[in-house]
Amino acid sequence: MEDFDNRDGTNPEALQADTAGRGLSRRKLLIGVGLVGIAGVAAAAESEPLKSLTAAEAATVGAIVARLIPTDENGPGAREARVDRYIDRLLSGPHNTYRGPNNPNSNLTDAYAAGLKAVDAYAQATHGGPFANLSPDKQDVILTAMQANSATGFTPNSRMFFNLIRLHAVEGMFGDPYYGGNANFAGWDLLDFPGIKLVFTEEEQKLDVTVKKAHKGTTDYAFFGDNRRGM
Amino acid sequence: MAEQLKKTDVVLIGLGAAGGIVAYVLTQAGLNVVGLEAGGRLTGRDEQLNELAESTNYNIFGRPKFNLETPTWRPNASTPTIVSTMVPGANPMMNGVGGSSIHYGTMSFRLNPWNFKMRSETIKRYGASAIPAGSTVADWPLTYEELEPYYDKTEYEIGVSGKAGNISGKLDPSGNIFEGARSREYPLPPLRKTGYTELLAESARRLGWHPFPLPSTAHSQPFKGTPACTYCSFCHNGCFINAKGSTDIHAIPAAEATRKLSVVTQARVTRIDTDNNGRVTGVVYLKDGKEFFQPASVVLLATYTYENTRLLLLSTSKAYPKGLSNNHGQVGKNFMVNSTVQASSGLFPGRKLNRASALSGQGTMVDDWADDNFDHSGLGFIGGAVFGGGMGATPIAMSGTTPPGVPNWGSAWKAWLKANANSVGDCATRSFEALPYEDYYLDLDPTKRDPLGFPVIRITYDFKDNEYRLNRFITEKISMWLKEAGATQTWTSPGTPTVRALANHAFGGARMGTDPEASVVDRWCFSHEAPNLGVIGASTFPTAGARNPTLTIQAMAWRTADHLVKNWKSIAV
Numbered sequence: 001m002e003d004f005d006n007r008d009g010t011n012p013e014a015l016q017a018d019t020a021g022r023g024l025s026r027r028k029l030l031i032g033v034g035l036v037g038i039a040g041v042a043a044a045a046e047s048e049p050l051k052s053l054t055a056a057e058a059a060t061v062g063a064i065v066a067r068l069i070p071t072d073e074n075g076p077g078a079r080e081a082r083v084d085r086y087i088d089r090l091l092s093g094p095h096n097t098y099r100g101p102n103n104p105n106s107n108l109t110d111a112y113a114a115g116l117k118a119v120d121a122y123a124q125a126t127h128g129g130p131f132a133n134l135s136p137d138k139q140d141v142i143l144t145a146m147q148a149n150s151a152t153g154f155t156p157n158s159r160m161f162f163n164l165i166r167l168h169a170v171e172g173m174f175g176d177p178y179y180g181g182n183a184n185f186a187g188w189d190l191l192d193f194p195g196i197k198l199v200f201t202e203e204e205q206k207l208d209v210t211v212k213k214a215h216k217g218t219t220d221y222a223f224f225g226d227n228r229r230g231m
Numbered sequence: 232m233a234e235q236l237k238k239t240d241v242v243l244i245g246l247g248a249a250g251g252i253v254a255y256v257l258t259q260a261g262l263n264v265v266g267l268e269a270g271g272r273l274t275g276r277d278e279q280l281n282e283l284a285e286s287t288n289y290n291i292f293g294r295p296k297f298n299l300e301t302p303t304w305r306p307n308a309s310t311p312t313i314v315s316t317m318v319p320g321a322n323p324m325m326n327g328v329g330g331s332s333i334h335y336g337t338m339s340f341r342l343n344p345w346n347f348k349m350r351s352e353t354i355k356r357y358g359a360s361a362i363p364a365g366s367t368v369a370d371w372p373l374t375y376e377e378l379e380p381y382y383d384k385t386e387y388e389i390g391v392s393g394k395a396g397n398i399s400g401k402l403d404p405s406g407n408i409f410e411g412a413r414s415r416e417y418p419l420p421p422l423r424k425t426g427y428t429e430l431l432a433e434s435a436r437r438l439g440w441h442p443f444p445l446p447s448t449a450h451s452q453p454f455k456g457t458p459a460c461t462y463c464s465f466c467h468n469g470c471f472i473n474a475k476g477s478t479d480i481h482a483i484p485a486a487e488a489t490r491k492l493s494v495v496t497q498a499r500v501t502r503i504d505t506d507n508n509g510r511v512t513g514v515v516y517l518k519d520g521k522e523f524f525q526p527a528s529v530v531l532l533a534t535y536t537y538e539n540t541r542l543l544l545l546s547t548s549k550a551y552p553k554g555l556s557n558n559h560g561q562v563g564k565n566f567m568v569n570s571t572v573q574a575s576s577g578l579f580p581g582r583k584l585n586r587a588s589a590l591s592g593q594g595t596m597v598d599d600w601a602d603d604n605f606d607h608s609g610l611g612f613i614g615g616a617v618f619g620g621g622m623g624a625t626p627i628a629m630s631g632t633t634p635p636g637v638p639n640w641g642s643a644w645k646a647w648l649k650a651n652a653n654s655v656g657d658c659a660t661r662s663f664e665a666l667p668y669e670d671y672y673l674d675l676d677p678t679k680r681d682p683l684g685f686p687v688i689r690i691t692y693d694f695k696d697n698e699y700r701l702n703r704f705i706t707e708k709i710s711m712w713l714k715e716a717g718a719t720q721t722w723t724s725p726g727t728p729t730v731r732a733l734a735n736h737a738f739g740g741a742r743m744g745t746d747p748e749a750s751v752v753d754r755w756c757f758s759h760e761a762p763n764l765g766v767i768g769a770s771t772f773p774t775a776g777a778r779n780p781t782l783t784i785q786a787m788a789w790r791t792a793d794h795l796v797k798n799w800k801s802i803a804v
Contacts, residue, residue, distance in 0.1 A: 068640040074649040140641065147640075166640060174626040175283040190645065192653035193587050193626040196280045198471075200462040204588040205622070207426030211588050218281045223471070 052091035052109060060116045061087050063132040065169045067139045076186040078169055086172030086181030087112075087165075108164075115161035118154040119146075125153075176217040185215050196220070233515055233524040239265045239493075240803065241795070242514045242527035244500050244542070247330015248781050249767045249788040250533035251478025251486075252385065256792035258491035262799070265525055266483075267498040267516055269296040269534075270326030273333060273479070278469035282625040296499065297324035300681040302537050302688035304732040307670065312678075312689060324535055328494060329479025331535070331735070332389075332781065333469040337447040337592040339391045339476070340617065340778035341382050341786075344375035344411040345602040349774050352603060353613050361613060363697040366666045367565050368613075369773040372745050372754035375411040381786040381793070383414050389476030389785070390454040392592075393417040393446030407443040409598040419451045422460065422593045427584045427656060431595040431620050434716035440599045445621060446782075447592030448476030455481055464590045464623055498523075501683070502546045503530055503764070509550040510804075511764045517683075528803035529795065533767035533788065536566075537688045540673045540740035540770060543751075545685055556741075556758040556766075561751045563673040565742045566692060567665050568734035569775040574659040575709045576632050577718025583653050586624040594621025600708050601664075601777045612701040614666070616777045618709055620658035629655070634722040656718060658709045662736055663728075664777040665698045673740045690732040702728045736769070736780055743771040755794040756787065763802055765791055 050058055065078035065087070078084070091109050119142070123131040127138045134142070143162065145151040151158035172181030174191065182188060188195055194204075195214035198221065204211045218224045241257055243250050246268040257264050305312045325331045345352055350370050353361050362368060395416045396406025421444035424432075428444070435442035449460040449470075460474040473480045486492040499517045504524070506512050513526035532539050543562045546555035554562050596619030598604060607613060630648060632655045633639060637647045676689035694702075710721040744750025747759035756771050758764040767788045769780050776783065795802055 069645060070642050072642045072645065074642070074645050077645070143640070169640075170627060170630055171283060174630050176279075176281045178281070179283060187630075188626055190649055190652070191626050191629050192583070193624075193629065196463075197588075198280070198461055198463050200464070200588040202423060205423065205425035205462070205585060205593075207430065207585065208583045209426075209585065210583065211585055218279045224279055 048085070051088050051093075053088045053112070057112065057116050058084060058088060059132045060119060060130070061112075061165070063139060064119070064143065064165055065172070067136060067143055068166055068169045069173050070136075075190060076184070078173055080183060081173050081181055081186040082183040083169050083172035083181045085183075086175070086179050087168050089180045090168060090171075111161070111164060114155060115164065118151075118158070118161065122146075122151050122153050122158075176219075178217050178219045182217075185213070188215075189213065233522040236265075236523055236525045238513075238526040238528070239263045240527065241265070241529045241531060242267065242525050243531045243533055244503075244514060245269075245330065245533040245535075245538075245767075246328050246478070246483060246494065247325065247533065247535070248332035248335070248478055249330075249784050250531075251329060251332065251482040252388070252785045252788040253531055253533055253767060253792045254486040254492050255388065255478075255482040256789055257796065258486040258489040260796040262491065262796065264486070264492045265527065266486075266492055266494045267500055267514065267525070268326075268328050268494060268496050269499055270328065270330075271496045272328045273469060278333075278465075278471045280463055280465040280468060280471065282465075282627050284468060296326045297535075300538075300541075300685075300687045302673075302690050302733060303676045303679050304690045304692065306691075306693040306730070308691055312676065327479070328483060328496060329469075329477045332448075332477035333479060334467050335477075335781060336623075336779075337449045337466050337475060337590070338779035339386070339389075339393070339446045339448045339782045341410060341413075341446075342375065342378075342776040342778060342783050343409060343598070343602050345604075346774060346776040346778075347371040347373065347375050347378075349614065356603065357607060357613075361607070363613070363666060363668075363695065365668045365670060365695075366697070367669050368666050369565075369742075369744065369749075371773050372743060378783075378786055378790065379411065379414060381789040382782065385782060385785045385789055387418045388482060389448055389478070390419055390450050390481075391417055391446050391448055391476065391782070392419040392422050392451040394421050394444050396443055404441060405443070407596070407598050408441050409601070409604050417446065419454060421445075422447055422449055422451050422590075423462065425585075425589055425593055425622055427586055428593055428595045428621055430716050431656075431658070431712070435595065435597055435712060438712065438715055440597045440712075442595045442597050442619070445592060445594035445596050445619060447590075449590060449592040450474045450476070457481075460590070460592075462589050462593075464587065464625070466590050466592060466623075499683070500534075500542060501685070503532070503542060503555055505546070505548040505550050505555065505761065507549055509761055511555070511761050529763045529765065531765045531767055531791075531795075536737040536740055536768060536770045537673065537690075539766055539768055540566075541675070541685075541688050543741065543766075544675050551760070556751055556760045556764060558760055559747055559751075561742065561747075561749065563740050564669075565667040565739040565773070566671055566673045566690065567667040567738050567775050568692065568731060569662040569665050569736045569738070569777070569780075574657060575706060575713065575721055575723045576634070577656045577658065577710075577713030577716065578634065578651060578720040579654045579656055579717055580651070580719055581654065582717075584656055585653065586622045586655075586657070587626070587629070587653070589622030591621060591623030593623070594619050597712075600705060610700065610704060612697045612704065614664035614701060614777055616660040616663035616701070616705045618658065618660040618663075618705060620656060620713070624655075624657075629653075632657075634720060656713060656716065658713050660702075660705050660709070662775070662777055662779050663698075663701055663705055664775055665694060667739055667774070668695065692730065692732045694728065694730055699728070736775070738769045738772045738775045738780070741766045741770040742773055744773065756791040757794075757802065763804070765795065767791060 069078035071077035146158040146162040149159035173187035394406040544554040675686040
């Protein structure tokens, strides 16, 4: 499969069964993380050095995304999906300048540093403590104010930072697990999204059939797995 | 000082959907072509099945050239300029060999005969007052019948999967009965029908409409040595197995096989040069920090709409002090977009629609509310839209389909997604027809410059009453259709219609026409002023047409290339 060349017209269906290569080991790793549960994730996070955020910033990010996509009766949320890890990697990686040089948030590291500082200052002023230390109810009050653009102390305003971190929470929850989020395919399972499959059958395109989950991302296929252009 | 290269027959700027076709036709005829492409080459391995890397949506890694020269936008000449930012779905440029045909959604419509005569047919049926005030809508200087052979050649070259609704005047209701007569069936049968596309088709028929399968360049069967589509759903990343009609897969390799096409990648064209008689002499470009001059007998400008206009305006000379081919002040005029995807969603509670197990090229469309296929009396707009729904749902997009009233974060949001994400059906106007107006245009931005110091394009564009009324009308039809199909609730994405001046379907700026006072190029898309300069692409279109434009761009490119081949001696001199 490593030699698969699409220009030769090789039967692509053979790829669907392909679990060889480095993709599999990463998948095993992710499943392992999922099996040990929330406590295990927290332990893993401790042993996994942050790439961009400070420990305090990571705590605030983790607390915010855990309210945006909470862990509840409908299953795992941002915390289990490791959305915090996605954002930490996002800030250190090639994404950092994305959406072009015109974007006011093109330097995401600065935008996050300033935004998180403003979140904690606002939390301190209105509820007497840093965001991560507040109760979920109080955290929701703050996020609601940020989204309504009524939270003060943000530059240029609180809604812009809310929208930024919400966008990245969505990307981390529902994007390809390669980027560090969507751990154990928590986001895709929530949506009943089957995962990346190279082939979909006629049966899988019918109404009301249950499509078997692939629980694979792009790089779980060796064809893509050794090619990181754009990833 | 630019390094002088050896003269060639034709220098072609841009090797995308249009340029790839031009290169194919010219080299088959034996002409020598140098193709200058701003981007590089991609292969199937580069085309990850990955929503975050989709260049049409999230554009995380950007496009090497376009992102550094994004046009600015202002709604009209008296409002401040807004520095555009890339938004999901609005990235128009690929910058690569194959261009945007690599990442487009594979929609491959022909325009209908009425589209070529929009102004005269409207006046004939409804009177001159039906033309909206200030609109510069014009007939094309050619008919559908004249373009038909080139549509046919293009469909068979790139491979289009579809069902004919009109072969030589014989109608077939399993295809689009509103289409112009075609000379033969599509080269490939339609893509697979799905549960959801058939749900839509049956309900459209109950409404008395005429549904037809979306024509797509995703190949329903093996085609010219490449495999059939496997329905992976990630057309917007480029096809990993080349089961798609992008020009990098068949047209450009076929041109290169003749050894008549020389492809220069990462070539950043900065100007087109002119002699004192007003003829173009060649092209200046930068590659690896070095400047080159490529002389040629003929220059064909085949970049995207914004860059076509920009290169003309930047190429000032003694013969053309206001920009190449702009002595009549027409370059940049008659700009319009039709890319506003007026997406509507419908909720089918408890049903698994499984739209993620398929590609967006699998769709059911109707033409009943496009063009003049219905009576416009008293409606206050002209034109219409082809619209329809289908497959192709990706997870980040799915998470954003909540109806009004459902929060977009927190447990309530999550509960809604858990219950409904796979029960949301889509129906959209892929391209509703917006008109050109005399006060909307492209010019050079007075302040913003790209990293090389060249001004970027400034877009002055907005919708007017005609467009808003049309949009409301179509939205009601879409909602009616979704409800007939069983949706209990329908809604449109917030803020629509959004004017996407930075559009992936952008038209005009180098209008084609017979009058040099009111157009830039002639009916063959050669300049009225510089006779050996051709302009390729939707920048020449007098109207947008209510359909995705790529196939028409390609058929027009084929026609211009064919004209050049047949008239080589008089054009190249």
